[in-house]
Amino acid sequence: xxxxxxxxxxxxxxxxxxxxxxxxxxxxxxxxxxxxxxxxxxxxxxxxxxxxxxxxxxxxxxxxxxxxxxxxxxxxxxxxxxxxxxxxxxxxxxxxxxxxxxxxxxxxxxxxxxxxxxxxxxxxxxxxxxxxx
Numbered sequence: 001x002x003x004x005x006x007x008x009x010x011x012x013x014x015x016x017x018x019x020x021x022x023x024x025x026x027x028x029x030x031x032x033x034x035x036x037x038x039x040x041x042x043x044x045x046x047x048x049x050x051x052x053x054x055x056x057x058x059x060x061x062x063x064x065x066x067x068x069x070x071x072x073x074x075x076x077x078x079x080x081x082x083x084x085x086x087x088x089x090x091x092x093x094x095x096x097x098x099x100x101x102x103x104x105x106x107x108x109x110x111x112x113x114x115x116x117x118x119x120x121x122x123x124x125x126x127x128x129x130x131x132x133x
Contacts, residue, residue: 003034004034005030005031005034007027007030011023011026011027011030012027015027024047038089039089040053040088040089041053041086041087041088041089042086042087042112043084043085043086043087044084044085045081045084045086045119046068046081046084048066048067048068048069048081049064049065049066049067049068049081049084049119050063050064050065050067051063051064051065051086052065053088058129058131059127059128059129060088060090060093060127060128060129061125061126061127062086062088062125062126062127062128063123063125064086064117064119064123064124064125064126065122065123066078066079066080066081066119066121066122066123067122068080068081075122078121078122080118080119080120081118081119082118083116083117083118084116084117084119085114085115085116085117086114086115086116086117086126087112087113087114087115088112088113088115088128089111089112090111090112090113090128090131091111091131091132092108092113092131092132093106093108093113093128093129093130093131093132094129094130094131094132095127095128095129095130096113096115096126096127096128097126097127097129098124098125098126098127099124099125099126099127104116104117104126106128113128
């Protein structure tokens with residue numbers, strides 16, 4: 001029972017090896033076709049943004065790491081990422097704040113919390129809390 005995907009290759013490994021954008025879109029589209037609306041995170045952030053989600057008892061913590069840089073290793077400077085949207089599957093929160101307690105405006109529709117974020121720093125923490133039942 002259920003759905004499954006079969007790849008005759010390892011699309012993630014191929015993408016890591018050759019960095020062909022088509023492989024990334026292909027693998028992502030295939031996975032989204034199987035999971036459908038159950039996707040946990042939806043964003044239009046650039047691929048250099050790392051997003052990690054931690055669900056805790058009374059809150060959701062989202063770690064945002066901006067790896068957009070000056071093409072040096074290690075990064076010599078971080079290039080800010082302009083406004084991007086981030087949607088997370090969740091109950092409706094009462095608040096959304098950054099790690100410095102700055103409130104983040106959000107919208108809630110169909111089980112998804114949507115935030116609009118500017119990523120000037122390399123690291124930000126977003127906390128969703130006080131869920132409405």
